[in-house]
Amino acid sequence: MNQTELLRAMFAAGVAAAQPALCVPPHLPPPPKGRTIVIGAGKAAAAMARAVEDRWPGPLSGLVITRYGHGVPCDRITVREASHPVPDAAGQAATAELWALCADLTADDLVICLISGGGSALLVDPAPGMTLAEKQAVNAALLASGADIGQMNTVRRHLSGVKGGRLAAHCHPARIVTLAISDVPGDDPAVIASGPTVGDATTCGDAQAILDRYGITAPHLFESIKPDDPRLAGASYHLISSPLIALQAAAAVAQMQGIPCHILGDAIEGESRDVARTLGAIATSVSANSVPFSAPCILLSGGETTVTLRGKGRGGRNVEFLLALAIALNGHGKIHALAGDTDGIDGIEDIAGATIGPDTLTHMQGLGLDPRAQLDANNAHAVFEALGTQVITGPTLTNVNDLRAILIEA
Incomplete structure (x- = not known):
C-alpha cells in the first residue's frame, strides 16, 4: 500500500479497537436481585447500549442519549438523539426522561451507566436559575474561546443539574456501575462527559476563574457533588477504552x-x-x-x-x-x-x-x-x-x- x-x-x-461491541462485554457486572436500568450519554452511547443488550442474560430497560445520526436500533433500551456540541431542547427533554427512570430505585437495583465523549452536550439540565438559551450561549462561547476540554468541562459541571456526580447521587441507593470510553487527555473520569457519576473536587470558584479568564459570563453556577459524598459510596467506574x-x-x-x-x-x-x-x-x-x-x-x-x-x-x-x-x-x-x-x-x-x-x-x-x-x-x-x-x-x-x-x- x-x-x-x-x-x-x-x-x-x-477506530475499530474502540468499538463498543469489543470493549463493553468484558466489563459487564453480574445481574442484581432487583431491576437493571441502563442509562447513558455520548456519541458511542447507542452502540454501547446495543452491546449490553446483546450480552445481558436477564431483563433490563433504560434510555441513552446520543448525537443526531449516531443512533443504533435497540430492543429494550430507548435511544434518543440530540444536538452536539451545543445542547438543544431534545437533549433537555431526553435528560428529563432519563432522570425519571432513575427515581425510586432500591439497594437491590443495578444501574449501568454508559458514558462516552459528547455526553457533556447531550446530558442537558441547566442549573437552577439558568435557561437552556443561556446554557447554549455559554457552551458556544467556551467552544470558540480556545479553552481546553478540562477547563470547559469544569465549567459545565457547575452549570448542570445532572453532571458533576449528580446523576450518581440521584440513583442512590442503587448500585451504579459506569462503563466509560475516554475521549479526553489523561482519561480523568470527572472530565469524560463532565463526570455525571463521579465526585467533583472542583468548586464554583474554579469554574468562575475559567470564565473570567476567557471573558465569558454565566448567570449562575451550581456546586457539584464532592468525592466524599456518601451517596457515591456504591458507585464504581470502569474505563473500557481510551486514546x-x-x-x-x-x-x-x-x-x-x-x-x-x-x-x-x-x-x-x-x-x-x-x-x-x-x-x-x-x-x-x-x-x-x-x-x-x-x-x-x-x-x-x-x-x-x-x-x-x-x-x-x-x-x-x-x-x-x-x-x-x-x-x-x-x-x-x-x-x-x-x-x-x-x-x-x-x-x-x-x-x-x-x-x-x-x-x-x-x-x-x-x-x-x-x-x-x-x-x-x-x-x-x-x-x-x-x-x-x-x-x-x-x-x-x-x-x-x-x-x-x-x-x-x-
Whole structure:
C-alpha cells in the first residue's frame, strides 16, 4: 500500500479497537436481585447500549442519549438523539426522561451507566436559575474561546443539574456501575462527559476563574457533588477504552508493514497550529538528522487540541492542525500525515479529518488558495474538500479523541 493508504488503514484500526461491541462485554457486572436500568450519554452511547443488550442474560430497560445520526436500533433500551456540541431542547427533554427512570430505585437495583465523549452536550439540565438559551450561549462561547476540554468541562459541571456526580447521587441507593470510553487527555473520569457519576473536587470558584479568564459570563453556577459524598459510596467506574488503546492498534498496522512507530503521547493538548509546528519540527529533525528517531518511521499522537476561532471559515481542530503542519513542512518531500477525530466528526463537520503530503501546498496554490490566509480564516475543512483529501467515515459510533500520524520516509 502507498503512504496515504497506510495512514488511512492505521486510522481505521484505531477506530475499530474502540468499538463498543469489543470493549463493553468484558466489563459487564453480574445481574442484581432487583431491576437493571441502563442509562447513558455520548456519541458511542447507542452502540454501547446495543452491546449490553446483546450480552445481558436477564431483563433490563433504560434510555441513552446520543448525537443526531449516531443512533443504533435497540430492543429494550430507548435511544434518543440530540444536538452536539451545543445542547438543544431534545437533549433537555431526553435528560428529563432519563432522570425519571432513575427515581425510586432500591439497594437491590443495578444501574449501568454508559458514558462516552459528547455526553457533556447531550446530558442537558441547566442549573437552577439558568435557561437552556443561556446554557447554549455559554457552551458556544467556551467552544470558540480556545479553552481546553478540562477547563470547559469544569465549567459545565457547575452549570448542570445532572453532571458533576449528580446523576450518581440521584440513583442512590442503587448500585451504579459506569462503563466509560475516554475521549479526553489523561482519561480523568470527572472530565469524560463532565463526570455525571463521579465526585467533583472542583468548586464554583474554579469554574468562575475559567470564565473570567476567557471573558465569558454565566448567570449562575451550581456546586457539584464532592468525592466524599456518601451517596457515591456504591458507585464504581470502569474505563473500557481510551486514546492509548487506539494508538497502539494503529501502530500495530504500521509495524506489520515493517515501519517502526513511536507514540509521542495520548494526551497532547494546545492550539492546533502550535502543536503542528512542534510536531513538524520533530518530523523534520527525524528526516534530516535521525533525531530523536531514524527514518523511516511514523510519529503517532493523540489527545485533544483546541482552536481559537478568529475567522469565519469551516474550522475543525484536526484539519487546522494539518493545514498548519503543511505550512510548517513547506513541501518537504518525504513527509506525509493524517489527522482525524475517531468519532468521525471534526468540529461540527461530518468529516473525520484529512491527509497531507509533499504536494499539498502546490495543489492549494494551483487552486488559487493561499495557505496562510485559509489558516487565518479557520477554513481548513474547505481547503481539504477542494483538495479531495478528506477522511470521511460517517459516524463511527465510538470516540477516543484525535489520532495523528506523521510518516517520515527514508
